[in-house]
Amino acid sequence: MKQILIISGKGGTGKTILTASFAAISKNKVMVDCDVDAADLHLILHPNIKERYDFKSGKTAVVNPIFCNKCGKCQEVCRFDAISDAFLIDSISCEGCGLCAQVCQSNAIIMKENLSGEWYVSDTEYGPLVHAKLGIAEENSGKLVAKVRQVAKELAQKENSDYVIIDGPPGIGCPVIASLSGIDMAVIITEPTLSGLHDLKRAIEIALHFKILIGIVINKYDLNVDNTNKIEEFCKKTKIDIIGKIPFSKEVSKSIVNGIPAVLFCKNNIAENIRNIWEKIK
Amino acid sequence: MIISVASGKGGTGKTTVAVNLALSLENVQLLDCDVEEPNAHLFIKPEIKEKISAFTTIPQVDETICTYCGKCQKVCAYNALAVIPSSKKKGTVLIFPHLCHGCGACYLLCPQKAIKEIKREIGIIESGTVANLQFVHGILNVGEVMSPPLIRQVKKHINNTKTVIIDAPPGTSCPVIAAIKNTDFCILVTEPTPFGLNDLILTVEVVRKLNIPFGIIINRSDIGDNKTEVYCRENNIPILMRIPFSEDIARLYSQGIPVVNENEEYKKEFIQMFESIRHPIKRRMSDIMNII
Ligand code: SF4
Ligand code: SF4
Ligand code: SF4
Ligand code: SF4
Numbered sequence: 001m002k003q004i005l006i007i008s009g010k011g012g013t014g015k016t017i018l019t020a021s022f023a024a025i026s027k028n029k030v031m032v033d034c035d036v037d038a039a040d041l042h043l044i045l046h047p048n049i050k051e052r053y054d055f056k057s058g059k060t061a062v063v064n065p066i067f068c069n070k071c072g073k074c075q076e077v078c079r080f081d082a083i084s085d086a087f088l089i090d091s092i093s094c095e096g097c098g099l100c101a102q103v104c105q106s107n108a109i110i111m112k113e114n115l116s117g118e119w120y121v122s123d124t125e126y127g128p129l130v131h132a133k134l135g136i137a138e139e140n141s142g143k144l145v146a147k148v149r150q151v152a153k154e155l156a157q158k159e160n161s162d163y164v165i166i167d168g169p170p171g172i173g174c175p176v177i178a179s180l181s182g183i184d185m186a187v188i189i190t191e192p193t194l195s196g197l198h199d200l201k202r203a204i205e206i207a208l209h210f211k212i213l214i215g216i217v218i219n220k221y222d223l224n225v226d227n228t229n230k231i232e233e234f235c236k237k238t239k240i241d242i243i244g245k246i247p248f249s250k251e252v253s254k255s256i257v258n259g260i261p262a263v264l265f266c267k268n269n270i271a272e273n274i275r276n277i278w279e280k281i282k
Numbered sequence: 283m284i285i286s287v288a289s290g291k292g293g294t295g296k297t298t299v300a301v302n303l304a305l306s307l308e309n310v311q312l313l314d315c316d317v318e319e320p321n322a323h324l325f326i327k328p329e330i331k332e333k334i335s336a337f338t339t340i341p342q343v344d345e346t347i348c349t350y351c352g353k354c355q356k357v358c359a360y361n362a363l364a365v366i367p368s369s370k371k372k373g374t375v376l377i378f379p380h381l382c383h384g385c386g387a388c389y390l391l392c393p394q395k396a397i398k399e400i401k402r403e404i405g406i407i408e409s410g411t412v413a414n415l416q417f418v419h420g421i422l423n424v425g426e427v428m429s430p431p432l433i434r435q436v437k438k439h440i441n442n443t444k445t446v447i448i449d450a451p452p453g454t455s456c457p458v459i460a461a462i463k464n465t466d467f468c469i470l471v472t473e474p475t476p477f478g479l480n481d482l483i484l485t486v487e488v489v490r491k492l493n494i495p496f497g498i499i500i501n502r503s504d505i506g507d508n509k510t511e512v513y514c515r516e517n518n519i520p521i522l523m524r525i526p527f528s529e530d531i532a533r534l535y536s537q538g539i540p541v542v543n544e545n546e547e548y549k550k551e552f553i554q555m556f557e558s559i560r561h562p563i564k565r566r567m568s569d570i571m572n573i574i
Pocket of ligand 2: 079080082083093094095099100101385
């Protein structure tokens with residue numbers, strides 16, 4: 001079983017479009033959406049939710065004003081500015097460290113477990129999908145990513161799947177780090193802009209940091225040939241494979257509006273392009 | 283006034299808006315809080331004058347005093363400490379820096395006062411200027427998970443004598459919240475596609491929860507569909523500006539050139555938008571005009 005992660009560093013470069021297309025043309029796989037903050041894959045894969053679970057993670061402090069004698073100790077020790085002058089807790093700022101509850105002599109503070117999201121196992125036209133939704137303004141997206149990854153891996157082992165195809169989160173922070181562990185190959189999709197190149201370097205750095213095999217896809221490569229050349233030179237120097245270049249096409253935007261993977265929707269050379277990339281990966 | 287610029291989905295033009303708004307106004311400070319992928323400097327091209335490291339704290343145990351009582355492990359909510367008690371003579375306390383939130387619980391509650399706090403670098407903060415624009419950004423170290431503390435430290439550089447513009451990270455979780463918290467207004471940048479709208483709705487929930495006044499900029503407003511417009515109308519969300527797709531903007535963007543430097547018309551539009559944010563009454567008027 002091969003676990004393939006699609007990431008982009010910079011958002012909006014076509015990560016989900018590529019993932020959905022791989023999902024549509026590969027055989028015998030489980031799909032995962034690790035962009036738990038702002039999941040989009042479901043808009044193309046139209047999952048039918050079969051199982052739904054609560055994701056509990058972390059705690060939040062709650063003051064019971066009846067017991068509180070307003071001594072101010074809790075506010076003094078809290079390092080996250082989460083306790084107001086009225087000794088009430090701002091649940092958004094509270095990081096759940098529990099220090100306030102420890103120091104409160106009147107036992108006025110309890111730590112309440114957070115319901116920070118939900119995760120799902122679903123059926124799609126193209127196979128099973130494991131995905132999640134992080135609650136609004138919740139923390140621990142890294143843990144939720146680890147959770148959906150683990151569930152997908154177990155499912156793939158049970159069903160003897162050949163691939164786990166993972167739509168990664170944006171950025172290089174905690175959710176990306178959680179999505180990189182145990183991956184067989186990271187496909188980094190970028191675009192020929194200065195910020196695309198800048199973020200590509202950061203994404204490569206993080207993948208190399210975890211010693212993961214990398215393949216680069218340049219999306220909309222014909223929009224700025226100079227920058228595409230720069231990316232190619234950079235990859236040559238660092239000995240990283242470019243596994244595909246996809247031209248700009250309005251058909252791709254249309255495929256999103258229609259909710260169909262680009263590889264099936266686009267009638268032009270885009271589809272063949274994506275198929276060739278998948279051939280190299282598998 | 284502090285204005286944050288955010289978007290649920292990356293690549294919608296958030297940085298473009300932050301940069302062009304900053305360059306259109308006078309007396310501005312621009313903070314790039316997208317510390318995982320800071321990009322604004324590519325367009326602003328500031329002269330960096332100061333570079334400092336940003337730290338969080340982690341505990342350090344003095345094992346000559348420690349009795350391996352296990353209290354620190356018990357109070358740590360993030361499993362960042364493990365106490366291995368001494369069976370014969372020597373035990374040990376293991377510390378996992380990447381899990382530590384620097385809350386100080388172990389340090390304050392150790393009965394032997396055996397813990398002190400030491401600094402751990404999580405990234406750097408650079409500041410500089412270009413013409414009379416002040417610029418600050420944070421760069422998270424690669425492999426580092428704690429972006430909110432770095433974002434909070436970038437925000438300590440806020441200069442209240444200026445109009446402050448904050449480029450926030452994408453998403454809806456802790457890093458965005460750290461960036462947009464305590465700002466006076468939040469501009470949400472979106473594009474009129476199903477992905478854009480899906481993520482916009484999530485981001486609107488975040489700013490509502492934080493009680494920050496907000497408005498929307500629709501970028502590439504002529505691609506995709508009109509569902510974003512309908513959503514804004516139905517939810518009484520002001521649309522501050524619509525930026526149609528233009529090959530010109532895309533080309534300038536790919537070269538790292540802000541469009542307002544080349545096109546006075548856009549500059550006027552950004553100034554107008556800023557005025558409408560500053561004077562909400564005018565904003566309401568222009569909303570009414572929009573609906574009519
Ligand atoms: S420490 Fe306890 S009693 Fe003191 S102000 Fe806080 S909640 Fe109230
Ligand atoms: S649990 Fe920690 S972060 Fe939350 S209010 Fe108490 S001391 Fe502050
Ligand atoms: S609480 Fe203090 S004395 Fe006890 S194990 Fe931790 S460091 Fe050692
Ligand atoms: S400072 Fe807080 S998070 Fe860090 S090890 Fe100590 S108790 Fe745990």
